[in-house]
Amino acid sequence: MTSRTIVNICVGALFVLAVLYVMAQWNTPEWQDNPMYPLISIIVLAIVGGVFFVTVVLPKFGDAIGTVMYSSGEEVEQDESMKAVALVAKGDYHGAIKEYEKMIANKPEDPFPVSEIAKIYSEKLHAPDQALHVIQENLENRDWTEENAAFLMFRLSDIHMATRNYDAAKDILEQVAGNFPGTRHSGNARHKINELEQLQYKEIAAQRAKLSSQG
Structure with missing residues (x-):
């Protein structure tokens, strides 16, 4: 497990705990009598939610966009290259040449x-x-x-x-x-x-x- 994954899990858990705590305390007499508690809770949730969005949600969104924009072409190229290498290993040299010619056409x-x-x-x-x-x-x-x-x-x-x-x-x-x-x-x-x-x-x-x- 990478350090980035650990950080994401910790931030996510903190956000969930904060939401659960606010939900549990929201209708209690202490919170109803003191309007500062809900206000502080909203501020804390906004901060924790912002950290969660920046560290977890936003990178995932960026990765997804990058995958859509770039990965498909790279996968096609890698697939053709691997096919060509496999054909060379089998002795089908003309078949390998055709796969490399596809790569030339694509790139x-x-x-x-x-x-x-x-x-x-x-x-x-x-x-x-x-x-x-x-x-x-x-x-x-x-x-x-x-x-x-x-x-x-x-x-x-x-x-x-x-x-x-x-x-x-x-x-x-x-x-x-x-x-x-x-x-x-x-x-x-x-x-x-x-x-x-x-x-x-x-x-x-x-x-x-x-x-x-x-x-």
């Missing part, structure tokens, strides 16, 4: 389903060219925020890296660094370029060593 500004479709094509269906096409097409045909555009461009670079197309991966990273100068995206892109160049250097050195040993 076109979200890059996550685009990235997941590309991931399925690249890692599950072994179709990296299709994965690249999905991301590239969505990048070109829709307006994205800086954050989301950089996210999708990094995904492009990752797919090129996975297929050992290092020049294409480096080109994408250089575009990120050039498109978003002075941002963390540019810094991350520069860091990845350094890692990529080191990897290329190691592979070239390994190939030369192998040729030397064969000669």
Whole structure:
């Protein structure tokens, strides 16, 4: 039980006790003879009732309004995402892609389903060219925020890296660094370029060593 729930119970109980006490005393001779008692009781009830309304009723009302306004869309999105994950687990990759496409239709500004479709094509269906096409097409045909555009461009670079197309991966990273100068995206892109160049250097050195040993 949370502290908020305990407070709500205590405030509610205090309000109920106050009402019951006033009801029990209202017609007694002492209260009838002294008009100050009913007046004070009304003031106390108003204060306790106000506290009860602010701490218990109002938050519940706000939660209900928030649920009506926001929860339905979030639940639909979460439901589609869970369906897609379940279909991937069962090996129904094309079915999962259809669920992610529904998410794109419902929330076109979200890059996550685009990235997941590309991931399925690249890692599950072994179709990296299709994965690249999905991301590239969505990048070109829709307006994205800086954050989301950089996210999708990094995904492009990752797919090129996975297929050992290092020049294409480096080109994408250089575009990120050039498109978003002075941002963390540019810094991350520069860091990845350094890692990529080191990897290329190691592979070239390994190939030369192998040729030397064969000669």
